[in-house]
Amino acid sequence: EAQLVQSGAEVKKPGESLKIxxxxxxxxxxxxxxxxxxxxxxxxxxxxxxxxxxxxxxxYSPSFQGQATxxxxxxxxxxxxxxxxxxxxxxxxxxxxxxxxxxxKSIHSFDYWGQGTLVTVSS
Amino acid sequence: xxxxxxxxxxxxxxxxxxxxxxxxSSQSVLYSANKNNYLAWYQQKPGQPPxxxxxxxxxxxxxxxxxxxxxxxxxxxxxTISSLQAEDVAVYYCQQYYSTPLTFGGGTKVEIK
Numbered sequence: 001e002a003q004l005v006q007s008g009a010e011v012k013k014p015g016e017s018l019k020i021x022x023x024x025x026x027x028x029x030x031x032x033x034x035x036x037x038x039x040x041x042x043x044x045x046x047x048x049x050x051x052x053x054x055x056x057x058x059x060y061s062p063s064f065q066g067q068a069t070x071x072x073x074x075x076x077x078x079x080x081x082x083x084x085x086x087x088x089x090x091x092x093x094x095x096x097x098x099x100x101x102x103x104x105k106s107i108h109s110f111d112y113w114g115q116g117t118l119v120t121v122s123s
Numbered sequence: 124x125x126x127x128x129x130x131x132x133x134x135x136x137x138x139x140x141x142x143x144x145x146x147x148s149s150q151s152v153l154y155s156a157n158k159n160n161y162l163a164w165y166q167q168k169p170g171q172p173p174x175x176x177x178x179x180x181x182x183x184x185x186x187x188x189x190x191x192x193x194x195x196x197x198x199x200x201x202x203t204i205s206s207l208q209a210e211d212v213a214v215y216y217c218q219q220y221y222s223t224p225l226t227f228g229g230g231t232k233v234e235i236k
Contacts, residue, residue: 035225037173044214044216044227044228044229044230045165045167045173045216045218045227045230046227047218047224047225047226047227049224050223050225059223059224060224061223061224062124062224063224095172095173097172097173099220100178107220107223107225108161108163108178108220109163109175109178109218109220110163110165110173110175110218111175111178111184113172113173113174114172115172116172
């Protein structure tokens with residue numbers, strides 16, 4: 001069965017950089033889109049963007065374009081979400097999730113989710 | 124961007140009673156070529172990641188109890204819990220995957236009355 005395991009919780013100061021990870025196993029990581037979803041404290045789910053690990057095709061939500069960078073290393077079945085300069089407003093739980101598919105690069109619902117990485121940004 | 128709106132924001136239902144959640148998209152998510160509605164429903168319990176319940180608007184994910192059902196087409200959709208159980212207390216989200224950016228509704232919190 002597919003599984004996504006995320007890196008552990010982080011506490012950072014404003015202006016610091018950060019890269020969190022999401023490692024896939026139990027399926028062909030290369031051929032499924034991986035997405036990132038933000039959930040701010042007590043709030044709903046926000047779709048940040050997705051990446052297709054085979055060719056690194058990346059799609060961002062306009063709300064997050066330029067705010068964070070999504071990447072992937074297919075050789076180690078891992079996707080990443082990184083910030084170059086964190087803000088207090090980046091404090092949130094971040095989930096990675098796999099998009100189901102029924103054809104080459106098709107985009108469907110999120111069928112498997114990571115456990116989440118809590119990012120806290122505070123001075 | 125397709126805007127997805129859920130209603131109500133919260134509802135309280137007695138155990139064994141029906142719960143109904145509505146989801147409306149700002150444009151149709153029905154793809155004419157395959158007649159599929161690109162809409163999913165998720166359940167999120169406190170302290171857990173979301174869990175996929177329904178995809179293609181009405182197809183239950185494997186292992187999801189049959190008291191959960193999805194219906195609707197085009198722009199208007201419904202998630203129904205036919206007989207609410209204590210373990211169904213959660214926040215429910217709909218999401219369209221017809222086009223990027225994929226967008227979620229704001230969520231509906233379901234509680235026991």
